[in-house]
Amino acid sequence: MSEIKSDQLIALENRIEEVKNLLHELEESARQLREQEQHQEVNHLEDYLNETDKEVQALAVFKDEVVKEIKGLIERIKDKMHSPGSH
Amino acid sequence: MTSQFDPTLASTSSPQKQNQMLQWLFCVALVYMVLLAVGFIGSGFKSATGVHAKELFEFASNPFLGLLIGTICTALIQSSSTVTSIIVGLVAGGLPVATAIPMIMGANIGTTITNTLVSLGHVRDKEEFRRAFSAATVHDFFNVMGVLIFLPLEIAFGMLEKLSGMLSNLLVGGDSLSLKSLNFIKPITKPIISNVADGLAVISSASWVPGVVMILLGIGIIFFAITMIGKTLKQLMVGRAKNILHTAIGRGPVSGISSGTVVTVLVQSSSTTTSLVVPLVGSGIFKMKEIYPFTLGANIGTCITALLASTAVSGEFAVFALQVALVHLLYNVFAVVLIYGIPFLRNIPPTMAERLAGVAAERKTIALLYVVLLFFVFPATMIFFS
Numbered sequence: 001m002s003e004i005k006s007d008q009l010i011a012l013e014n015r016i017e018e019v020k021n022l023l024h025e026l027e028e029s030a031r032q033l034r035e036q037e038q039h040q041e042v043n044h045l046e047d048y049l050n051e052t053d054k055e056v057q058a059l060a061v062f063k064d065e066v067v068k069e070i071k072g073l074i075e076r077i078k079d080k081m082h083s084p085g086s087h
Numbered sequence: 088m089t090s091q092f093d094p095t096l097a098s099t100s101s102p103q104k105q106n107q108m109l110q111w112l113f114c115v116a117l118v119y120m121v122l123l124a125v126g127f128i129g130s131g132f133k134s135a136t137g138v139h140a141k142e143l144f145e146f147a148s149n150p151f152l153g154l155l156i157g158t159i160c161t162a163l164i165q166s167s168s169t170v171t172s173i174i175v176g177l178v179a180g181g182l183p184v185a186t187a188i189p190m191i192m193g194a195n196i197g198t199t200i201t202n203t204l205v206s207l208g209h210v211r212d213k214e215e216f217r218r219a220f221s222a223a224t225v226h227d228f229f230n231v232m233g234v235l236i237f238l239p240l241e242i243a244f245g246m247l248e249k250l251s252g253m254l255s256n257l258l259v260g261g262d263s264l265s266l267k268s269l270n271f272i273k274p275i276t277k278p279i280i281s282n283v284a285d286g287l288a289v290i291s292s293a294s295w296v297p298g299v300v301m302i303l304l305g306i307g308i309i310f311f312a313i314t315m316i317g318k319t320l321k322q323l324m325v326g327r328a329k330n331i332l333h334t335a336i337g338r339g340p341v342s343g344i345s346s347g348t349v350v351t352v353l354v355q356s357s358s359t360t361t362s363l364v365v366p367l368v369g370s371g372i373f374k375m376k377e378i379y380p381f382t383l384g385a386n387i388g389t390c391i392t393a394l395l396a397s398t399a400v401s402g403e404f405a406v407f408a409l410q411v412a413l414v415h416l417l418y419n420v421f422a423v424v425l426i427y428g429i430p431f432l433r434n435i436p437p438t439m440a441e442r443l444a445g446v447a448a449e450r451k452t453i454a455l456l457y458v459v460l461l462f463f464v465f466p467a468t469m470i471f472f473s
Contacts, residue, residue, distance in 0.1 A: 034372075035337045041372045042332045045363075049321050049328075051208075052362035055165075055201060058208025065210045066451045 107323060114319050120312040121392075122272055122399035125176040126280035127305030129400050129408065132180025134284065135298025144182050150189040150242055154234065155466035157193020162462040167198035167357060168392035169313045171415055173306055175393050179400035179408040185248055187411045188241060192234050192418065193466075195386065199227040200462050201358035202365050207458075209369045213448050219369030220454060221437075221444035226361050226382045227461065228436035233422035247414045247421075254417075255410035272398040273405075313392070317356040324353040340380040344423060347384020357389035376437055383423045390416040 041048075161170045171194050174187050206223035209216045241247050283304075287297035328350045335346035351360045364378040393412040400408035426432045447454035 031337070037372050038336050039333055041367060041370070042329055042336070045329045045332065046325055048363050048366050049325060049359070051366050052201075052205060052321075052359050054208060055204040058205055062207035062210045062451065062455070066455050069451050 110319050110323050114316060114323070117312040117316045117319070118395070119275075120308050121172060121316070121396060122276050123279055124305040124308035124312065125172055125179065125396040125399045125408075126276050126401075127283065127301045127308070128173060128176025129179025129402075129404065130280050130284050131298045131301025131303075131305060132177055132182070133298070133402075133404075135295040135302065136181060144177075144186050148183075148186050150238060152470060153186055153189030154193040154196075154238060155469050157190035157195075158197040158462065159193075159466045159470075161194040161197025162200045162466075163197075164310065165198070165201045165358060166310075166313055166317075167194040167389055168355060169309050170194040170197070171389075171393040171412075172309050172313070172396040175396045175400070175408050175412055176302075176305055176309075178411045179397075179402070179404045181404060184252075184407050184411050184414070185245070188247060188414050188418075189238060191411065191415050192238055195230045195419070196227070196234060197462065198357055198389070199223075199230055199361070200458070202226060202361040203458055205362040206365045206369070207454065209366070210451060210454075215369045215371070217444045217448035218371060218375065219365050220447050221375045221440040222365050222368035222378055222382075223361070224443055224457075225375060225379055225436050225440040226385075228439045229379075229383065229422075229426060230386070231461075232426055232432070232436060233418070236425065237418060237422060247417055248410075251410045251413040251417055254413050255406050259406050259409055273401045276399045277401050313355070317354060317359060320354045320356075321359060324350075327353055335381070340427065343377070343380030344384040344387070344427070347381035348388040349384075350381075351385045351388025352391050355392060357385040360385040360388065375440065379437055380427065383427060386419040387416070387423060390419055 157170065157174075161167050164170065171191060174182070174190055174194070178184060178187050202223040203220075206216070206219040209219035237247070284297070284301060287300050288294075290297055290300065331346045331349055331353075335342045347360060350363075351357050354360065361382050364373065364381060367373045368375050368378055390412070393415045394409075397405075397408040397412040426436075443453075443457065447457065
């Protein structure tokens with residue numbers, strides 16, 4: 001009985017080791033792929049450098065979103081006030 | 088893998104080279120203008136205040152007030168290099184170093200507004216905005232934390248003032264290691280500064296009028312020259328910056344900090360360096376924690392401008408001008424070593440930035456409130472109540 005259990009244990013341990021190795025390989029592949037993509041992005045650094053001067057445009061885009069959010073909030077408050085259950 | 092280095096560097100054609108040469112000459116001229124401007128501010132401040140510089144800045148002797156002045160001024164003009172260079176000029180004119188130190192710390196906080204504003208442009212995609220905003224605010228939290236640790240220490244022990252004082256005395260004081268004789272900048276700036284001061288002296292019999300004109304002229308020139316240096320170096324240094332970033336990818340945090348420092352020295356602007364990483368993180372290609380050391384390097388790299396500015400100062404306060412520039416460097420190096428060196432402290436800025444970005448991605452108004460409160464309302468309220 002103990003012999004069978006031991007074999008099972010060995011098999012499980014081997015399997016764990018295999019999965020660990022596989023995980024390590026996957027992590028390594030993912031790291032390499034990510035770094036490759038990072039190198040590709042760095043090759044377009046000029047575009048990103050141009051982005052650094054666009055605070056005004058960034059603010060304009062952001063303002064639109066904030067206004068949209070505030071309008072949505074006001075609408076929700078109005079709806080709540082006019083809903084049948086409200087006082 | 089094929090070489091990641093930029094091949095365009097090796098194959099620049101002749102007209103391009105000529106254009107680059109002109110841009111370099113333009114840069115040299117701009118640097119010279121910065122040096123002259125710092126001299127103008129120092130000389131103007133001295134002639135405007137006489138021996139009363141200390142009394143004039145008595146209101147800023149409260150360190151918290153100094154900190155807030157530094158924060159607001161830098162946030163408004165979005166350039167810590169400009170503000171620190173002006174501070175160097177003011178110290179050269181008699182502003183006490185102890186009063187200038189909190190202003191320098193404030194400039195560190197104020198400069199983080201630029202990359203935060205850049206991150207707001209990513210607002211249309213929620214996930215992209217969350218990543219970009221966290222990449223920007225990690226710098227804010229780090230710099231605020233640096234002030235929270237070092238300002239009380241400075242008030243209690245004057246650590247930065249003493250250490251920078253020792254170093255500046257060693258470099259340009261009366262001690263044996265003096266580098267006075269190696270300074271070739273003063274001889275090329277001093278005659279022009281003296282001539283301009285003499286020329287302006289005729290506009291009014293009151294000594295403060297030409298002094299104030301010189302200060303304003305200096306501030307204007309610094310603002311223009313540093314902005315133009317940043318724009319020109321961005322074009323000139325993009326190839327080198329690429330190579331540095333390629334080298335840093337996949338390496339550890341020390342490499343990240345070093346590359347952030349070098350890129351900032353090359354482009355002469357920490358705002359450019361820290362804003363550069365915002366879209367890189369926003370796109371999801373880089374993780375916020377990967378760029379965090381690079382951002383810290385920008386804090387160190389930006390100190391080069393004030394150090395350079397201090398070399399233009401002559402006279403009895405030259406040693407103090409160098410001292411305040413060294414304070415800027417020491418403060419940023421110590422902050423990186425201490426906060427990034429201790430794992431518990433190291434994780435605080437990214438954790439805070441991620442949490443804030445998570446909330447801001449859901450409610451954009453929170454992001455707006457954060458910017459307005461941190462950079463303007465809070466400092467202005469503190470100044471008002473001081």
